[in-house]
Every structure is written in structure tokens, then in C-alpha cells.
Amino acid sequence: MAQKNILQYLILGLLNQSPKTGYDLKRVFEDDIGEFWQAQHSQIYPELKRLEQADRITHVELIAGTKLKKKQYSITADGIAFFDEWRYSPTSEIIASKDEFILKLYFIDSKNDAHLDAMFTEQKTLHQAKLDHLLDRRQTLFSQQAAVDAHYGHYLILEHAINREQDYLNWLTTARP
Amino acid sequence: MAQKNILQYLILGLLNQSPKTGYDLKRVFEDDIGEFWQAQHSQIYPELKRLEQADRITHVELIAGTKLKKKQYSITADGIAFFDEWRYSPTSEIIASKDEFILKLYFIDSKNDAHLDAMFTEQKTLHQAKLDHLLDRRQTLFSQQAAVDAHYGHYLILEHAINREQDYLNWLTTARP
DNA sequence: AATAGCATGTAACTCGTTACATGATTAC
């Protein structure tokens, strides 16, 4: 065993919400959970094949327009069981994050280093843009209380992503006003 | 080209501070920059070989005790140039983080889900322990102003790690008091 | 008709983890 293959659980969880095509999954990864997990379509399609071989999902072929085939996948009872095992098991490790800017900063010894201002200015811009985008998404998705109640976990993690960016920006600004 | 090989720059940066063995590097990864990057010795030793073949580092063999050989690596002029190119280049992408707990949370639809309390309690414990450890390290490394002045970047990233954990804990507590 | 987006796949490659393997030294 080398790694954990969390991707399979995410795909199962998303199919557990509703049947989806590989392309649908790709978009959810981009839009909804991209802050906390990433997956390219080149990783999703093979994983769908493996999950189907393991009888955790099945698919039906749909025709859009006149010719365009798409495979709509659904989760099976086996798949649900396998997903539930993961989702309700303890999460006892924190997957450490990676941050290239932070590493570059580590090698700066002096407060007077000529590069510090440019480095911080750049990061402030990046993280402000990210924060703006997240605030926008909150506005779009959760401006009504009903949405919060129906997708509470999604709401919470978006709040967390927003907090995180605000905290990052706050640190940047405090360290280098 | 598939990925960025940031590890090589980190090794060069650490050797730029002072000559080190592979084992020394391993410990720095565990202790100092583990919050933001991880590397096992099985990744470090081959990378040292590659860097030496590229003439970016060299080594001398030292004998500890009577027999134990160790290879002490130093950075070359080429290595310094290569490192500087990286460290002073723009960091225009944010490497997205991964967090398994957050993903499990995403799939919880209702505020009344019976698992929520246990999930949050577990995470509070984990992140509190991490925060305690970081506060401890700040006390050890940076209780004197001279240390802050001599290793300003290291100080800043430790502050950031502390902020981040405090923010995480704060979110956990606010969402599930 | 051209462009952007929908839709699915494979190939090549690197990154990173876990496990295997060996031996010396220090502290108890």
C-alpha cells in the first residue's frame, strides 16, 4: 500500500448525492471542493472504471442531442456501504499543507531583505482575489437560510475557506503593513 | 515535465545555510518546515545524488566515532545561482491544500447529523495538540528578540502556522460549540 | 464559420509513501 486513494471516496460521495457523468464530477471538483481537493479528468475517468469493476458504481449510457454519448454513473449498495465506512471513520491525521511562498520566506533571514516587500505584495493580491471569489460563492450559494439547512456541511467548509483566506491576509498585512 | 520538484530547492536552500548530511536534512524537514513541506529520507538521498550529478552540490566523507561514515554536502556556486533563481521568482500560484476531515464534512447535509459532534470533538483535540506543539516551538526558538532578527523568515512562518491553527480551532468551536 | 464548452479517454512522467535492508553509535 502506498497512499490512501481518497479520490474514490469523493467520487462515491458525489454519486451518492445524485447520478453524475465524469464531466459533472470534474466540475464539482473545480467548483465546490477545489479548495480542499483537486482532481483532473485524467484521474477521474480511470477511477470510475475501477469503481465499476469493483461493483461500487454502475453506469447507463445517455445520448445528448443526436449523437453525443455520455455515461451517467450511479452508486450501488456496495458502494454506499464502502463510502459510509470511510465517512464515519475517525480522521486522526492532519494532511499537512504545502505552500511554496512560505518556503521561500523561510530562507529570508533578515527583516531588511530587499525582496520582502515585493513578495508580500504579490501574495496579498493573490489571496485577496481568492477571498473575493469565495465571498462571491457564498453569496451565490448560501444567501438563503434554506440552502444552509439543506447543505450544512458544504456551508461550513465554505465558511472555513473564507476564514482561512482572511486569516492569511491578516497575517500578511500584519507582518508587512 | 510533470511536476515542479520543489524539494531540490529546499535542499539547496538548507545547504546554503550550512553544510549538512542527508540525515540532518531529514531532521530539518521534520522539525522546522514540516508544517509546510514534508520529505522522507527515501526521497532526500536520491535527490542529493541527482543534485551532485548536476554539480549543484558536492560532498566530503566524514568519519564519526571509528567507522561510521557520513556524507556532508555543501552547495556549489552553480547551486547557489539555481537556488536564487527560484527563491526570487514570483510565486503566482497557491498550491491548494488537502484536508480529509473537511471532505467528510462536505457530505454531511443536515445540522442534526448524529455524527457531527464526534467529528468536531476529534478535530478539536487534534488541532489543539498541534497548536500546543507550535506554541512550544515558538517558546524554544524565538523567546529572544535576537533569534527573531537572525531568522526572520522562520519566525514569520511559525507565526503563520500558529495563526492558522488558532483560526482552525476557532472555526471548529464556532461551528460546534 | 468559428469559438467555447461538453464529453471521454490514454500515455508518459514525476512525486511521494511505505516497506525493505543494513550497520554504527550513544545512553540507560
Place this chain on the structure above:
DNA sequence: GTAATCATGTAACGAGTTACATGCTATT
């Protein structure tokens, strides 16, 4: 003496990225 740590390496595997490849559909 024995356990923990120092010290260095390789092997096997899975995870993840980038690039290659193809074709349909909707919008302007």
C-alpha cells in the same frame, strides 16, 4: 545488553500532473 537514534541506501507502488487525442453541441 538493549533500545533509541544516527546514518544511508534501494524497491515497489500508487497518486497526481501534463500532454496527447478525438469528436459533438451550443452560442455568437
